[in-house]
Amino acid sequence: MKPILVFLTLCSMLFGAQYSIIISKKVSVSTVTREQIRDIFLQKRHTLGDLKIIPLNLVGQEPSRIAFENAVLGMDRDRLNAYWVKQHFQGNSPPITQPSHESIKAFVQNVEGAIGYVPSSMADSSVKVIYEF
Amino acid sequence: MQHIKVSLISLIGLIFTLHAEPYQLGHGVSVNDALNVGGYFSSELESNHQSNSFTLDDVAVMAYGDINPMFSYLAELEAVGFYHKNFSDGSEESHKKFHAERIYGDLWMADSINVRFGKQITPIGYWNLEPINVLRDTTSNPLYSMLLFPKFLTGLDLNGYVPQTQGVRYHLFGQHNRDLDEEYINIPNSHFFGLALENEISMEWSSSGSIGEYITKTNQRTRFIQAGTKYDDTQWQFLAEGLIAKSEYPEQAQTYAFSGYAQAMYRYTQEHAVISRFEYFNDHHTDYKDTIFILGYSYRPWYPVSLKGEYQWHSQNDENRALFSLSVLF
Numbered sequence: 001m002k003p004i005l006v007f008l009t010l011c012s013m014l015f016g017a018q019y020s021i022i023i024s025k026k027v028s029v030s031t032v033t034r035e036q037i038r039d040i041f042l043q044k045r046h047t048l049g050d051l052k053i054i055p056l057n058l059v060g061q062e063p064s065r066i067a068f069e070n071a072v073l074g075m076d077r078d079r080l081n082a083y084w085v086k087q088h089f090q091g092n093s094p095p096i097t098q099p100s101h102e103s104i105k106a107f108v109q110n111v112e113g114a115i116g117y118v119p120s121s122m123a124d125s126s127v128k129v130i131y132e133f
Numbered sequence: 134m135q136h137i138k139v140s141l142i143s144l145i146g147l148i149f150t151l152h153a154e155p156y157q158l159g160h161g162v163s164v165n166d167a168l169n170v171g172g173y174f175s176s177e178l179e180s181n182h183q184s185n186s187f188t189l190d191d192v193a194v195m196a197y198g199d200i201n202p203m204f205s206y207l208a209e210l211e212a213v214g215f216y217h218k219n220f221s222d223g224s225e226e227s228h229k230k231f232h233a234e235r236i237y238g239d240l241w242m243a244d245s246i247n248v249r250f251g252k253q254i255t256p257i258g259y260w261n262l263e264p265i266n267v268l269r270d271t272t273s274n275p276l277y278s279m280l281l282f283p284k285f286l287t288g289l290d291l292n293g294y295v296p297q298t299q300g301v302r303y304h305l306f307g308q309h310n311r312d313l314d315e316e317y318i319n320i321p322n323s324h325f326f327g328l329a330l331e332n333e334i335s336m337e338w339s340s341s342g343s344i345g346e347y348i349t350k351t352n353q354r355t356r357f358i359q360a361g362t363k364y365d366d367t368q369w370q371f372l373a374e375g376l377i378a379k380s381e382y383p384e385q386a387q388t389y390a391f392s393g394y395a396q397a398m399y400r401y402t403q404e405h406a407v408i409s410r411f412e413y414f415n416d417h418h419t420d421y422k423d424t425i426f427i428l429g430y431s432y433r434p435w436y437p438v439s440l441k442g443e444y445q446w447h448s449q450n451d452e453n454r455a456l457f458s459l460s461v462l463f
Contacts, residue, residue, distance in 0.1 A: 045244045085159040091197035091207035
């Protein structure tokens with residue numbers, strides 16, 4: 001039994017979720033679907049339940065942002081760029097950006113409705129994890 | 134209007150000078166939440182049986198933003214046919230006056246209820262929603278998108294996601310007044326109502342349909358039904374739309390018009406794509422019938438910069454033509 005548990009733990013460490021999508025603890029929402037998150041970060045929808053949501057992106061091309069775009073949005077950089085160019089003509093802007101995971105976490109802690117992604121190791125009891133990838 | 138134009142252009146100049154954030158072509162300049170600015174232009178070369186010509190066609194500036202979490206706006210001024218040169222007879226034309234292409238506000242109340250009011254693109258189908266050259270994959274537009282329903286609406290559009298659905302959007306729109314700035318209106322009217330639905334089946338695939346009625350300034354009453362579908366992955370795009378319209382005229386028999394197109398595009402790299410389109414158009418009232426096949430090539434060194442070439446074969450052979458264009462969104 002022990003070797004199996006060690007194997008499963010190693011598998012979890014190797015293949016488990018690297019990043020968590022976090023929201024304020026005050027929000028009653030506990031889980032969301034990938035499609036809901038995708039629609040929020042593509043600015044197609046603006047609410048979860050009755051709460052107005054503020055999506056936060058990490059600035060630049062950090063690994064977590066690339067991972068989020070591929071795993072959750074399901075779009076590579078070129079496709080996402082084409083999407084936002086078209087949205088620019090429609091009068092829609094991408095989500096606001098933050099300079100670091102720390103600032104995303106601080107924003108989420110202080111602003112009800114803010115949603116962002118951080119490394120799972122940063123997701124402590126001060127925020128609520130609603131999705132992992 | 135002249136005052137607005139000068140102010141907007143001055144503002145854009147100032148913003149490009151002062152803004153410190155890195156600028157990304159095709160995304161506009163974001164000054165703050167309440168002000169984003171951008172614009173676009175397109176130029177075309179056309180060669181047909183009658184003439185060869187060059188046109189600096191659309192020159193436009195736009196501004197948009199969120200005034201508060203519930204209210205946003207968009208304003209766009211455009212000059213169409215900014216400069217035209219006919220190489221065959223040497224004539225030149227220039228239309229440098231800017232007109233209000235879109236001016237509207239959005240009052241967002243929930244994902245299921247948004248009210249757009251003002252002059253806006255009619256929320257019908259796919260082609261009509263991305264009407265500018267740089268966003269299209271061919272220089273030309275299908276006749277379907279130009280001749281059978283008003284491309285613009287000056288009125289109200291109640292829109293949003295249908296509650297309890299994953300990706301079904303609705304638009305319930307209406308106009309009961311003259312168009313704001315009729316300069317580039319394809320079908321001037323004072324009565325236009327409709328309902329459009331779009332179902333986003335997956336990230337790649339969606340389908341849509343709409344019904345509507347409009348009465349033109351010449352008292353032509355037209356009712357139409359339209360449907361379309363779109364598939365788009367990183368390599369292939371398929372797009373098909375069709376429309377049937379029934380028109381009534383004062384003291385004339387009613388007539389029908391049918392139009393539709395199917396377009397396929399293959400992107401063999403992010404920059405290069407080949408496009409083909411087959412289109413059918415038949416308007417009994419004007420007695421204009423044509424079948425058009427288009428083969429085109431698109432090169433985008435960057436997505437907001439589009440170089441395109443196409444050749445059109447028409448069943449009305451004297452309409453055959455070659456088109457080339459360069460367009461940029463900034």
